[in-house]
Amino acid sequence: MATIAVENYLKHALLLAERSPDGLVPMGELASALAVVPGTATTMVKALADSGLVVHEPRRGLRLTPEGRRVALNVLRKHRLVETFLVNVLKMDWAQVHAEAEQLEHAISDAVLDRLDALLGHPATDPHGDPIPSVEGTLNSAVYATLATCATEAPLRVVRVTDQSADFLTFAEAHGLRPGTTARVVDRNLPAGLVTLRRPRGKPFALSLSAAGRIWVEPADSP
Amino acid sequence: MATIAVENYLKHALLLAERSPDGLVPMGELASALAVVPGTATTMVKALADSGLVVHEPRRGLRLTPEGRRVALNVLRKHRLVETFLVNVLKMDWAQVHAEAEQLEHAISDAVLDRLDALLGHPATDPHGDPIPSVEGTLNSAVYATLATCATEAPLRVVRVTDQSADFLTFAEAHGLRPGTTARVVDRNLPAGLVTLRRPRGKPFALSLSAAGRIWVEPADSP
DNA sequence: GGATATATTTTGACAGTTCAAAATAAATCC
DNA sequence: GGATTTATTTTGAACTGTCAAAATATATCC
Ligand SMILES: [Mn+2]
Ligand SMILES: [Mn+2]
Ligand SMILES: [Mn+2]
Ligand SMILES: [Mn+2]
Numbered sequence: 001m002a003t004i005a006v007e008n009y010l011k012h013a014l015l016l017a018e019r020s021p022d023g024l025v026p027m028g029e030l031a032s033a034l035a036v037v038p039g040t041a042t043t044m045v046k047a048l049a050d051s052g053l054v055v056h057e058p059r060r061g062l063r064l065t066p067e068g069r070r071v072a073l074n075v076l077r078k079h080r081l082v083e084t085f086l087v088n089v090l091k092m093d094w095a096q097v098h099a100e101a102e103q104l105e106h107a108i109s110d111a112v113l114d115r116l117d118a119l120l121g122h123p124a125t126d127p128h129g130d131p132i133p134s135v136e137g138t139l140n141s142a143v144y145a146t147l148a149t150c151a152t153e154a155p156l157r158v159v160r161v162t163d164q165s166a167d168f169l170t171f172a173e174a175h176g177l178r179p180g181t182t183a184r185v186v187d188r189n190l191p192a193g194l195v196t197l198r199r200p201r202g203k204p205f206a207l208s209l210s211a212a213g214r215i216w217v218e219p220a221d222s223p
Numbered sequence: 224m225a226t227i228a229v230e231n232y233l234k235h236a237l238l239l240a241e242r243s244p245d246g247l248v249p250m251g252e253l254a255s256a257l258a259v260v261p262g263t264a265t266t267m268v269k270a271l272a273d274s275g276l277v278v279h280e281p282r283r284g285l286r287l288t289p290e291g292r293r294v295a296l297n298v299l300r301k302h303r304l305v306e307t308f309l310v311n312v313l314k315m316d317w318a319q320v321h322a323e324a325e326q327l328e329h330a331i332s333d334a335v336l337d338r339l340d341a342l343l344g345h346p347a348t349d350p351h352g353d354p355i356p357s358v359e360g361t362l363n364s365a366v367y368a369t370l371a372t373c374a375t376e377a378p379l380r381v382v383r384v385t386d387q388s389a390d391f392l393t394f395a396e397a398h399g400l401r402p403g404t405t406a407r408v409v410d411r412n413l414p415a416g417l418v419t420l421r422r423p424r425g426k427p428f429a430l431s432l433s434a435a436g437r438i439w440v441e442p443a444d445s446p
Numbered sequence: 447g448g449a450t451a452t453a454t455t456t457t458g459a460c461a462g463t464t465c466a467a468a469a470t471a472a473a474t475c476c
Numbered sequence: 477g478g479a480t481t482t483a484t485t486t487t488g489a490a491c492t493g494t495c496a497a498a499a500t501a502t503a504t505c506c
Contacts, residue, residue: 005463027484040464042485047462059471059484090338100332107330109323115313228493250454263494265455270492282454282501 004106007075008034009044010053011105013064014072018141024061070137077133079105080126081116087127088120094127094178095169128169129160129179129216147195147212151219152185160216172215175205182220225276227329230298231257232267233276234328236287237295241364247284293360300356302328303349304339310350311343317350317401318392351392352383352402352439370418370435374442375408383439391437398428405443 002010012033016025031041049056053068064072082104086097108116117123117135124140125131131140144159145151158181161172176199177183186204187196195212198204225233235256239248254264272279276291287295305327309320331339340346340358347363348354354363367382368374381404384395399422400406409427410419418435421427 003462028482031484036463037465038484039466039486044463046485086335090335090342092334092338096334100335103330103332104327107326109326111315111319112309112313112323115315119313226492251452254454259493260495261454262456262496267493269455 002071005044006048006051006053007071007106009041009048010064010068010072011075011079013054013062014069014076017064018139023063024057025063026061030062073133073137073139074110075105076139077135078108078113080130080132081113081120081123082108083126083128084120084123084132085116093170094173095166097127098164099166125160125179127179128162128164129158130162144216144218147183147185147197147207147215147217148188148209149213150185150217152188155182155184155220156217157182157220158215159218161214162216163214168211168214171211175199175207176202177215183217225294228267229271229274229276230294230329232264232271233287233291233295234298234302236277236285237292237299240287241362246286247280248286249284253285296356296360296362297333298328299362300358301331301336303353303355304336304343304346305331306349306351307343307346307355308339311346316393317396318389320350321387322389348383348402350402351385351387352381353385367439367441370406370408370420370430370438370440371411371432372436373408373440375411378405378407378443379440380405380443381438382441384437385439386437391434394434395438398422398430399425400438406440 009030013025013030016029016033017023027041027045028038030045031038034041036044045054045056045062048054048068049062052065053071054062054064056062079101082101083094083097086092086100087094092100114135123132131142133139147156150156158177158179160179161169161177163169172178175197181199183197183199185195186198188194188209189196190209193209194206195209196204196206232253236248236253239252239256240246250264250268251261253268254261257264259267268277268279268285271277271291272285275288276294277285277287279285302324305324306317306320309315309323310317315323337358346355354365356362370379373379381400381402383402384392384400386392395401398420400420404422406420406422408418409421411417411432412419413432416432417429418432419427419429
């Protein structure tokens with residue numbers, strides 16, 4: 001069985017690989033995602049390569065093998081279903097559940113996973129809008145516009161918040177920016193780096209372009 | 224924070240200490256409960272003693288300190304609440320949940336534990352009838368009669384099954400011997416080492432004295 | 447009470463995961 | 477295109493948790 005460390009390396013490698021067109025993950029990015037020094041990542045990646053879970057291309061980065069990807073998707077599925085359980089059933093704060101799931105993802109068996117999935121009604125996304133990998137190992141990688149890039153004035157629906165930090169999630173929640181909620185961009189001032197939003201029946205408020213870029217949206221029908 | 228290994232050592236030390244009048248746990252018992260060789264247990268107990276979690280009495284055994292007992296009770300509480308959740312909410316087989324809880328007990332935070340406890344309605348015992356330690360750190364250590372020792376003919380209620388092995392639990396369940404169910408001892412043949420039971424509207428069946436000793440019962444009012 | 451059996455401890459080793467710091471390769475910049 | 481910056485790898489060490497096997501202490505049995 002994969003150890004907790006191995007599962008963490010593979011899961012983070014998958015998340016980084018998804019955001020890179022060729023699937024090559026630079027060693028430094030993996031190291032900082034895992035909060036280890038670069039030398040540690042090199043050592044571990046060589047061990048993972050020996051186990052056939054990744055391919056190491058020295059000085060260039062690493063790639064998941066199909067087996068490594070399979071393990072990583074299973075861990076990610078556990079992570080996101082656990083988050084969904086903690087929010088939907090235990091009514092925990094969506095800002096806290098990431099840290100909880102970081103541990104629980106390694107302790108849940110596939111049997112428990114299946115039951116949780118059924119209890120939750122086979123959800124497609126977690127509380128942050130992150131897609132939940134299917135049992136068969138497919139991962140919805142649809143890309144949306146963000147509050148930093150979308151059209152202004154038109155009504156929008158939040159679909160995903162791509163920042164797991166508790167501070168950012170608490171800020172987003174305080175302004176009603178959860179997946180499913182609606183809003184409009186009333187102004188975007190590039191020189192100032194500011195986006196101004198308005199929620200239905202709410203006061204306008206501003207956030208930075210960089211923060212806006214972490215909130216994914218789609219056009220909403222109702223205003 | 225205590226590591227997974229430390230939590231396992233402390234939890235098993237607590238369980239063994241509860242079954243010994245003076246609270247002294249022999250090294251060999253701890254080692255075999257944890258499935259490690261005796262030398263490993265000695266090494267680890269010395270490390271635990273350095274951390275102030277146990278007192279090591281060389282060649283005699285070990286004792287939990289108040290702090291060690293506090294940690295152990297918290298782990299045991301997690302274990303038993305998780306088992307209760309898996310059976311009551313996820314509808315898992317009571318024979319499987321021990322193995323699951325063995326992992327989950329180390330991954331659940333106190334925050335999740337509290338929510339789980341509330342969701343389950345603050346249960347006093349787990350699916351096997353094992354008492355759940357309270358948040359304040361008290362553990363009900365009531366001792367009952369067993370099917371090997373109780374009065375014959377009188378109606379009984381099963382209160383606890385003190386064997387976590389899947390085989391035994393599956394056997395017990397197949398004969399309707401779960402906490403809350405009722406039965407009568409119709410015969411006890413000491414030379415043969417057999418106890419014969421009868422459940423309401425069921426056929427009589429036999430089990431060994433040693434197996435009977437693992438099923439705790441109390442007098443039931445209704446027959 | 448001395449021989450023998452049993453329980454415990456000690457010693458030396460190993461696997462896995464990590465860091466600090468030095469070495470090296472690759473990329474970037476005049 | 478040679479110097480400098482940046483990313484990666486290597487080296488040496490530490491820590492945790494484990495085992496095998498030898499050493500030692502304690503208990504038990506004539
Ligand atoms: Mn994790
Ligand atoms: Mn999430
Ligand atoms: Mn455990
Ligand atoms: Mn139990």
